[in-house]
Amino acid sequence: MKKLLDLITEEVVKAFVACGYEREYGKVTLSNRPDLCEYQCNGSMAGAKKYHCAPIQIATKVVEELQKSAVFEEALAVNPGFINLKVSASFVQNYLREMLADERLGCEKAAEPKTMIIDYGGPNVAKPLHVGHLRSAIIGESVKRLGRFVGHRVLGDIHLGDWGLQMGLIITELKKRKPDLPYFDESFAGAYPKEAPFTISELEEIYPAASKRSEKDEAYKEEAMEATYLVQHGHRGYQAVLRHILEVSVADLKKNYANLQVEFDLWKGESDAQPYIPGLVAELKEKGFAYESEGALVVDVKEDTDTKEVPPCMILKSDGASLYTTTDLATIVERMKLYHPDEIVYVVDKRQEMHFVQVFRCARRTGLVESETGLRFLGFGTMNGTDGKPFKTREGGVMRLEHLIADINEEMYRKIVENSEGEIPEEEARETARIVGLSAIKYGDLSNQASKDYVFDVERFTSFEGNTGPYILYTIVRIKSILNKYREMGFEPEDGAIGMPKGETQKSLMLRLARFNGAVENAFEELAPHKICAYIYELANGFNKFYHETKILKEEDESTREGLIAVSLLTERVLETCIGILGFGAPERM
Ligand code: ARG
Numbered sequence: 001m002k003k004l005l006d007l008i009t010e011e012v013v014k015a016f017v018a019c020g021y022e023r024e025y026g027k028v029t030l031s032n033r034p035d036l037c038e039y040q041c042n043g044s045m046a047g048a049k050k051y052h053c054a055p056i057q058i059a060t061k062v063v064e065e066l067q068k069s070a071v072f073e074e075a076l077a078v079n080p081g082f083i084n085l086k087v088s089a090s091f092v093q094n095y096l097r098e099m100l101a102d103e104r105l106g107c108e109k110a111a112e113p114k115t116m117i118i119d120y121g122g123p124n125v126a127k128p129l130h131v132g133h134l135r136s137a138i139i140g141e142s143v144k145r146l147g148r149f150v151g152h153r154v155l156g157d158i159h160l161g162d163w164g165l166q167m168g169l170i171i172t173e174l175k176k177r178k179p180d181l182p183y184f185d186e187s188f189a190g191a192y193p194k195e196a197p198f199t200i201s202e203l204e205e206i207y208p209a210a211s212k213r214s215e216k217d218e219a220y221k222e223e224a225m226e227a228t229y230l231v232q233h234g235h236r237g238y239q240a241v242l243r244h245i246l247e248v249s250v251a252d253l254k255k256n257y258a259n260l261q262v263e264f265d266l267w268k269g270e271s272d273a274q275p276y277i278p279g280l281v282a283e284l285k286e287k288g289f290a291y292e293s294e295g296a297l298v299v300d301v302k303e304d305t306d307t308k309e310v311p312p313c314m315i316l317k318s319d320g321a322s323l324y325t326t327t328d329l330a331t332i333v334e335r336m337k338l339y340h341p342d343e344i345v346y347v348v349d350k351r352q353e354m355h356f357v358q359v360f361r362c363a364r365r366t367g368l369v370e371s372e373t374g375l376r377f378l379g380f381g382t383m384n385g386t387d388g389k390p391f392k393t394r395e396g397g398v399m400r401l402e403h404l405i406a407d408i409n410e411e412m413y414r415k416i417v418e419n420s421e422g423e424i425p426e427e428e429a430r431e432t433a434r435i436v437g438l439s440a441i442k443y444g445d446l447s448n449q450a451s452k453d454y455v456f457d458v459e460r461f462t463s464f465e466g467n468t469g470p471y472i473l474y475t476i477v478r479i480k481s482i483l484n485k486y487r488e489m490g491f492e493p494e495d496g497a498i499g500m501p502k503g504e505t506q507k508s509l510m511l512r513l514a515r516f517n518g519a520v521e522n523a524f525e526e527l528a529p530h531k532i533c534a535y536i537y538e539l540a541n542g543f544n545k546f547y548h549e550t551k552i553l554k555e556e557d558e559s560t561r562e563g564l565i566a567v568s569l570l571t572e573r574v575l576e577t578c579i580g581i582l583g584f585g586a587p588e589r590m
Contacts, residue, residue, distance in 0.1 A: 001106035003521070004095055004514040005030070005039075008071060008087065012041050015065040021047055021058065028085070037076070037084035038511060044081040055081020089500040092510045099514065100495045100570045105577060107517040109151030116154045117335055118144045120347035121257070121264065124161035125249040126170055126207045129256050129401040131391050131456075132349070135380045138445045140347035141262045141583045142529040143378065149581055150524045155339060158253075160269030162246060163327060166207060168228030171241050172220065173210035174198070175227075183237035192237070196244035200252045203245065232274070242271075256401060261438065261583055273330035276337075277322055280330050280368075281315060289366045290315050301361035313358040328359045332368050332375075343374030345527065350379025350451055378527055381453035383445070391456050405437065411462045412437040412470070416590055419464070424589070432587045437462070439469030439584045446582055447533035467537050472579060475540040476586040478547065479572040485553055486565055498570070499563025505549050509542040510567060516574050520581075529582060536578045543571045 005028060013026030025043030032040070044058035051058065059077035066075035066083075074086040099106040120140020123133050140156065147154040174197065175184050181197055182188045198206065214221040231238035250267060257263070281297070284290035289299045295318030302310045314323055322330075335341055346356060356377040363369050385391045393399045413433035416424065424432065444461035448454040464470045483493055501507035519535035522528075552568065555561040579586060 001095075001098060001102065001108065001517060003518045004511075005518055007095075008039055008085070011069050011071045012043075012062070012066070012083070012085075015062045015069070016043065016047075018065050019058075019061045021051070021062070025058075031084070033084075034508075036078075037074070037086055039085040039087070041083040041085065042081075044077075044083065048081065059083050087511070089507070092507065092514060093498055093500050095514050096498045096510055096567070096570060097496055099516070100498060100566060100573070105516055105570075105574060106514075107149070107520050114152045114342040115339060116147050116152050117266075117339060117341045117344045118147070118154060118156045118347060119159045119344060120144075120156060121158040121262070122161060122348060123158070123253055124164070124166065125269070126166055126203050126245055128204050129253065131383055131399045131401060131404055134260075134401060134404070134441075135383055135445060135450075136347050136349070137257065137260055137262045138442050138583065139378065139380055139450050139529065141260075142442075142446055142532075142581060143345060143347065143527050145581045145583060146520070146524050146527070146529065146532070149520065149577075155265045155341075156263065157266040157268055157335075158264040159331070160246075160250075160267070160271075162242075163232070163270035163274065165224060165228050166211070167231055167242055167245065168224040168226070169210035169214060170203070170206055170245060171227040171231060171238050172224040173206050173213070174241065177206075183241050185237070188237065192240040196248050197241075198244070198248065200248050203248055259405065260442075261585075268331075268334075270327045270331070273327050273334050274322075276330040276333045277326055280326070280333055284315060284366055287366065289362075294318070299362045299366065301358050301365065303361070310354070310357060310361070313362040325355065325359055325362070328355075329363060329368065332359075332363050336369060336373075341373065343376060345374075345376045345378055347378045347380065347450075350381055353377060353379050376527070378450060380450040381448075384453055384455050386455055386457050388455065405441070408440055408458060408462060409433050409437040411458055412440065415462060415464070415470075419590070432590050435585060435587045436470050436473055436590055439473050439579070439586075441469075442582060442584050443469030443472065443533060446529045447537070449528070449530050467533075469584065470590075472536055472540050472575065473586045473590065475543055476572060476575050476579070477588070477590050479543070479568050479575075480586075480588065482552055482568055483565070483572065489553070491562075491565075493565045493569045494562055495566065495569075497559075497562035497566040499560060499566070502560075503549075505542075505546050506567070509539075509546045509571070512539045512542045513567070513570055513574060516577075532578050532581055536575055539571065539574065543568075 009026060009028040012028050013023045016026040017023055025047040026041060027043055028039050028041045030039060031037045044055040044062065047058050048055040056077060056079055059081045063075045063077040063083060066072055071087060071091050072085055073088040076084045078084050118140050120136045121133065122136055123129055144154050144156045174181070178197060182190070182192055210224065214224055227238060231242050281290070284299060290297050293312065296314055297316040298312035298314050301313045313325055315326055316322060332344070335344060348356070360375040363375065369375065383391050391399055393403070413429055416429050416432055416436065440461040444456065445454070447467060460466070461468055462470060464474050486493060501510050515535070519531060523531035550564060552561070552564045555564055576586065
């Protein structure tokens, strides 16, 4: 379906043209004075220069023409030359009827679907997930769902950090603890055990222990670096340990991400890109892009317009080792070869921005991607505690994700029990707390522009009032309950029943509903889930005001009642679709 704003603009453009003016002056925007009108057109102001007359003369002429239009209930020329518009009740009614009958609620699928890869999550194997990984998971998942909803082919790739010193550290520590394992027997030629020699909790203890020891013990660190080199260069036993680390870690990660309703299509890691490195290095040298500088191999990526220094992109260190940049470039080569994406989006902490500037420029300059291929950095800010400092546990340690989720769920459970006055049985209340708790976490994050830092405030995020996930869910549950009661009365909500808006509040709700496709389109263009949040917050407010002012089920006139029910149904569908895009669901009651 065309966007409501486009239909309105077309109508105004027609009037401008009929009066002998250029089409460009007929642009309509949402009113910035909602007390006066719903939409406005300021084109007469610009047109006045061109047509050498007062703006109000143009506005008056156009408004006269607009009186013939069925789209508007009111069109006024206002000094010095604004056109204030109110759309007609039947126009909104028809638009919403069509929307409710459409399974995509009026949102058209992309005419030319693109293949997109979203690089998000990025946890480091063998290290517990902490809140630092939360934002990438939440934002990336939503961007992925948004792209899919718009009709693109979107692949989410977790891009595991599985290729660093942490692997060598774990191997070294394991060797000290269990030297008799066959992985450390250089003469062992048999098949290694299938079962990993550690559990996830052991693994999570081994890594920090090894990391701590290496900081004080030079020889130990040397050993870990040696082990890292060996595992990266084909040591049979170490590679078997690496596989165990991956297995155990990935199984645990899958469980944790599933709790967050985050799903990846690709579980690739930095290690998967390594086979592409030799070819990449050779190509960059051959084509003359890479040169030696102080022993290292680098590619220049600065541009004349830079206001800040962009250092050369390092490809190999002087000892021949590859770097984070090398891995990301090789991953681009791999992705182009395997998936041929039109765009790759990186949802990563914004403090890594310079790294991506270097990687993107290098990839472009050296032709690793085609000129049309998009490389987009979606950098996010820090999640802070209520003290304004990076989020920590009460004891000041790194907060593990599981604990954060447990804290929220507990608070949610308390509120749900309190709210229902003990009417909801324990088990259901726990399950509901999980669903609502997830909305609190995700909405709390997504409602902020991604690039900004934000304060994670358990008290505020779990509140049923204000701009929060639970408030949105509460609104959905409220509508579900109205619809259920309606069904209990023996009726079925009808798609075609939407009536003419009666009164300002209902009309304003209906106009907000009509903006759904525009909101989605806009959010996708900017890859900005916060725009979906802003939209549903307004919509939920619009519905709740309508709910408080209107008798819905008690309305006596049957067709009016059907109309009110249909508007409620549409609101529920739009809200549910939006929270699906944001990555959470609603309970039946709360
Ligand atoms: N593992 C990295 C980290 O924890 C994030 C990876 C981001 N993605 C990428 N393609 N570099 O910092």
